[in-house]
Amino acid sequence: MDAIHRELQRLDRELSHRAGLAGWMLEEAPLLPAAIGLMAGLATAHLAPWPFWSWIVLLPTIGLAVAVLGRRRAPWGPAAMLILVAVAFAAVGVLRLAAFERPGRYDLTPSIGAEPILATLRGVVLTDVHQADRDDWLFGRYSWSGGGGSFYLRVTRARTPRGFQPAHGTVRVQTDASAETLDLEPGDRVQIYCRLAGFQQPLNPGTFDMAALMRRRGVCGAATVPAADGIILLEKAPRTSLSYWQTRLRRIVRQALLDDRLGDDQSRAIVEALLLGRRAGSPEVFEAFRRTGLAHFLCLSGLHFGILAGFVWRLARTAGLGKPGRAAVCLAVTVVYMMIVPPRAATLRAAVLCWFFCIAALVGRRGRPLNTLALTAIIMLLIRPMELFAADWQLSYGTVAGILLFYGPLRDRLGYALPGHRLTAGRAARLGPWLDAGIAWARDLLGVGLAAWLGGTGILLYHFGTITPLSAFLTVLVYPLVLGILTFGFIQLPLAVLFPTLATLAAAAATALGGVMVSLVQAIQHLPAVQITVGHVPVWVIGLYYAMLLSWRLLPREGPLRRPLVRAAAAIGLLAPILAFSHDRRPPGVELTVLSVGHGQAIHIALPDGRDWLFDAGSMNLRDPGRRVIVPYLRYRGVDELDAIIISHDDVDHLNAIAEVAADVRTRRVLSTEAVLVRTAEYSSAGLLGRHLQQRGVPIKSMDMEPIGIGPVRIERLWPDDATCRDPTVSDNDKSLVMRIGCGGRTVLICSDIEAFGQAELLQQPDRLKADMLIMPHHGSRTHLNEQFIRAVDPWAIVVSCSRTRQASAYQPSAGVHGFYTPTDGAVTIRIEPDGRATVRGHCSAREIRMDPD
Structure with missing residues (x-):
């Protein structure tokens, strides 16, 4: 039956491609051209800052030309319409970026330069105080005086010669005082005496660009407060505010999920990262996850939301709820979960995707994953346009797009390469269904891993200069541990209220699995070819890689160009790393x-x-x-x-x-x-x-x-x-x-x-x-x-x-x-x-x- 099912799905995809790329896009992802156009507009406006009036003239001209072409040549009608939509959203991208970068009336940004200035600011604390760890490097306790914390402050007023005046902007506050000494929570109103300056551009090749990150987040400056006396609490967060209850909820959930009596610090840190998205623990352990290409497990994403939604969905079905009721419960639980975890790019994308699918189930509509992904990208970029240039945003959407585009073809090929069991006699025949299920599970998981690898490897290579060729296979190896940790972790929440003893046992199981996962990843990081360090790669190599990859997937299945394109795509996939290796390498002297x-x-x-x-x-x-x-x-x-x-x-x-x-x-x-x-x-x-x-x-x-x-x-x-x-x-x-x-x-x-x-x-x-x-x-x-x-x-x-x-x-x-x-x-x-x-x-x-x- 699996073989018949695969053949029917393959035939369905073949028939859908006969309508042409434009027809397939109108059927499966009509919002995809809009998302591509929006990204193109944002990228062009950011990388080629032409005068604003030139965009006002250029984009409507292109749109008019496409519209005329579509009217005159009937076969071009659908394609012309899609191009017109893309051009229109490119104009939206240009306008949105211009609005984002334009300072407001009381914006602090024009007043902040490279040299520090003395400032007195009032505002509202936006985040918890992050406590710096002085022991995360060997000489930290001896060489670095900053054992304090940092937090983000939304400025409302600034002192001037005329007294406190309105001011707008977000600053990152760094202080030598510890989090315990400050005792601040999101929503508190404070006054700080600080040295205020802009963020420094990276001084070395490859160094993380903190200035660009802060600019994307809308943070206009860095405020340095030497001691706790420089931060005065004006008013605690009101009990009626969302931030107050959000802080309380985070503490309750963390206490329910994490038991400091169980396991070692690193095991608990892995469990906390998987369940709550809080990255802590040894940098060497995180480096092991990065080297093996498994760091995506430590970032809350679609995998984590899928397991959570599946867990809640099954509980709701056990309780007798229908499909709309289950969707409503999943929607409510994931909204509460988003109030607990950090709002990173992958987390937001996964949450919005989950919400759209829940809403589709509520209204009785069939969700179209690629179209939903495009809609999610449009919404997130309109809210945070500069996120387009962040590596985590690109990886998040690139890997999901890779799964949606390439999982089907890869699964078909893996189905032929990994057929079902051939046990036909005796006791071995009874193992057949179990063996079939295991092979199908591994095949599907490997297909997802390979598809995500195809979608994300170019982005990883461009931003980090590394390739992790074994990550898809290692994902199959480590995934059962991740599934176990998340399952036991999510079970803890209802058990903590109803059966505390069972909740402790679930916590012990999750922590034990976390320890096994750490040991396994640290061991496999030493495998040969687990990571290939390439170094800086020119953008044209990455562009060529993705162009050939998309050509192989989206161009018609039939025709004289099909076979040469497939071969060319395979050649580019193999040669791109070699081209990267040969770029600007060893000097002759x-x-x-x-x-x-x-x-x-x-x-x-x-x-x-x-x-x-x-x-x-x-x-x-x-x-x-x-x-x-x-x-x-x-x-x-x-x-x-x-x-x-x-x-x-x-x-x-x-x-x-x-x-x-x-x-x-x-x-x-x-x-x-x-x-x-x-x-x-x-x-x-x-x-x-x-x-x-x-x-x-x-x-x-x-x-x-x-x-x-x-x-x-x-x-x-x-x-x-x-x-x-x-x-x-x-x-x-x-x-x-x-x-x-x-x-x-x-x-x-x-x-x-x-x-x-x-x-x-x-x-x-x-x-x-x-x-x-x-x-x-x-x-x-x-x-x-x-x-x-x-x-x-x-x-x-x-x-x-x-x-x-x-x-x-x-x-x-x-x-x-x-x-x-x-x-x-x-x-x-x-x-x-x-x-x-x-x-x-x-x-x-x-x-x-x-x-x-x-």
Whole structure:
């Protein structure tokens, strides 16, 4: 019967395609052109900001031309109508984005700039206080002072010379005070004394763009409040407000679902993420889910809503309710559920889809999934137009569209590849129905996973530079655990009221399954090819991938072009990653990138033989610089393995990110000087890091003094010598590793933190100091700088890695010497070709200088 059913469904799809693409779209998804047009209008207006009047002229002109074409050529009638709808909604997209970006009368945005200003604001708290975790990175408790929290504030008034005046806008408040000290809830009215500034653009390639995220959310600035005294509670949230009851409901549900006495912290964190959408727990565990392509389980989406709706639907049917009654109960339960969970893109999409299907059941209409998805996208983009450019929004809708478009064909092919049982005799025959059911379940789940992978893999590749080819198969493996956790979790709610003991047993079962799930995902992350790191991919590769994919699915099944298109689509699907790999990869010479990490240092060295080194990794004033700056940069560059991490000396701002880098990026070895090795046995920064790396199986080892030759590149260790490393009278800074890298007759000198003593000793060998590019000692500090040392190096360009507050007092080069500063230029890349050509370029400033061969 399954084979007959599949054949009937395939025949139905074949017949629907004979009406042509336009006819199929009018039948199955008439709102799809409107959604595509709206997205095209938003994207075009955002990426090509033409004058507003030009859109007023252009879009009606295109629409008129399409309408005339549709009237004159009858076969084009349906297609012309769909194009006209798309053009009309493109105009709506342009107008909506213009309205979204236009500041209101009392908008705070025009008053907020890059430099902080003192401000006194009054407003309403919008969110719970998020408590920062100081233990989520190795040096968090020692290096970062901000153990406080953050929340969002809807500003209503701002103090001016004329007193408090009306003001509109949302700001993100960051404070060193803890959530317990603040004791704030959504709906509370407060007054804050703060430093108000705009969000900084990312200073390094691959770094998460916080400014763009806040702009999409309509958040106009960041307010920094140093202490709890700077936040004054004016009025608690009234008991009649929705936010008050929403907060109470969240607390009640969380207490009912989560029992702190059961399981470990990580097991409970996974259960909380699956049930309530609250992401907590170890970053290493989340990284394991990301590497395996299973992070979608931790984001509330259609899967979670489907299980919840199915659970409620079955309960309502057991209670004797008809289809409209069941739909009404599902609608009510999912509305309440949305009041509990965070309103993320995937969650909102899943909720609106669920509500539309419930409404269709209430009025007796058949739902059309693709049309409903298009309607959901239109509604959400009209409310939040900038969400179109968010990776989570694109992934949410892209994967669901992939399921709706490709699940049917994939299921048919899997049906032929995985037929039913062939057990015909004896006891084995009794297993036939169970075996058939298991095969059908796995086949359907694999089909959904593959379809979602096809829809989302291009988006993942573009935004994150990775491919997870095994994610569809791993989904089949992990899904039973997810189903069990969600089922036991949802059962807890009614049991908590009626049978508390049974609710505790359900909680124990969910927590136990959460622990099994964590262990399983952490184990399978080490499978070969579980993740392929590609790096930054040009948008044309992604566009070509989706164009061929949609051509294969939507073009007519018959005709002379069908078979070549299928082959071309398969070829593009295989070649797109190869094309991505070949894009802007390994330099023929050497490339150094000095990352912008505030007061600290992290230098990526790309060598011509394919190896990558990281010279130092630390920051004094950034929180978790490893996972926030360095690892994203390495992924952007397509680096999935570091041949070596080199530690210059025992100083926290040079090594406090190494543990996280070594955890997230495969690292073969960690090297340093004898001076650092001595310090690893002591109570020091190097000691803490050394013990951690020893446990991970990557101990710190000594770096040779002998020069290293790698193709046209020569690497020399100039300082310190063995005697200096053993001398207790020499400071850690003056024992810093100094390295000289040469290629094609050009050289780069990395000075780390050497001060007066180290510089004076190096001046004894002036012939080895000469360099074209100098990475300044001690972050460009003038305090212990020997001007004679700079003259001996005689650089053509200098690079200073420092914080924004230190840049004004940092060393300024003399005339004729180019200066690059990481707070303003961003990451600075030095590239030297084998023929001696050299370039130095700032990532943010886009300033580039060139040196031709001698």
